[in-house]
Amino acid sequence: MKVHEIMTRDLTSVEADVTIRELIFILDNARMPNIPVVNDANQLLGIISEKDLIRAALPGYFDMLHSASFIPDLNQMAKRLSAIIDDPAEKHMQRSVLHVLADDDVLQAADLIIRKDISNIPVVDGEGQLVGRVKRIDLLKPYI
């Protein structure tokens, strides 16, 4: 079975210059944990997730802490978020993006989703244009 047979056919994506403020609105309203970032030719440039935004809003020393409970004041997070709220998505996106081709075998997508513990993976065509995404649940739907 090929990826294009099971993928979610959705092209929801953002441009590299979309602000973090807009991004939070889109992620929330489209109910997506992450969103592909594309160029003017609809080719995949990167991906940006809720996790990326939360991490960007955390204090710089967060990685040295054992737990988020060590953050003395959540206001710090709010302040940092307000500092990045008008940043472009490209500043915080992941540029190295796992993806599969529409004609790849589903096993390829399943392997990446399971081994890398990701909720979904973008699907591109032979020209690198975004054509959809495979969600974890898409792997199961053909069998029900």
Add this chain to the structure above:
Amino acid sequence: MIITVTLSPAIDKVYWVDHLKIGEVAQDSFLTRATRSLTSAGGKGINVSILLSRLQVDNIAMGFVAGHTGHVVVRDLRDEGITTNFVWTHGETRTNVTILENGREHIPIKVNETSTPVTPLELDRFFRRFRRIVPNAEWVVLGGVLPPGAPPDVYRQLTSIANQHGARVVVTAGGRALAESLLACPYLVKPDLRESVSLEGSPVVTVSEIIAAGKKIVSCGVEMIVMTHEVTGDIVITKDAVWEIQARVKTTQIKNIVGADDALLGGIIYQLDRGADVEHALRFGMATGILSAESEEKICRNINRIENEMNLISLERLEG
């Protein structure tokens, strides 16, 4: 690839009732119970998308969606195998209600909500998405009313962009949105005469008035215009010819006319895209529209019956 644009999509909610109680005074007479109901994603472009998808044609549906009903629209389209590419906005995607009295389904009662306004930023995001994917399109279908906040020339702008990339543009709309789009010369136009009973101030009722109005539009550079004449008949005008197309079906056979016009348009586009001649495309389109009107579901699902339905279609060349 075909792109459909529905800037004001909707949830279409259809209720069938035995008798609609309007103006009843007694408290126990207020309630009208629906004998059955249907819910589906709607809007002119979306209806064309659904028909094309059922004919196994890959297509992308674009527009604005919002809130819970926006998710219902998107989910419905994905279940149909349609690629979705919507801009998420504030508010809630509208719900359009149709009430059909059993036995009188050809005279529906419709209540359409107004869409949530769109902001300049949301419009900008839509245009950027449209520009990104239109180079891959052979056809672009622009359908329906505009949401508050959208400029009246938005279809003209989209038509110009699509024309630059060599796509054939179809506009199915009414009022100023349609009039503005004509300035950019779309390929095919289907005026929505529910929105304005006249074109450029001229009444459009009789066959001769329809032909005169259609010829005026064709003279602007439009290749083909499809104008509704009766419930089961249309007038089609091109540079070279005028046709009257009729379905020989009784109005009592009609079960749900919501979306039937859009199914007709989708059928025409389907055949023209495959290189069929105009007359075959028109007969196929009318058969698709009638088959949809004869089924309770908004857009016909029993696609294999279209060829049979074509036997009920008469096509008369009035000119050319």
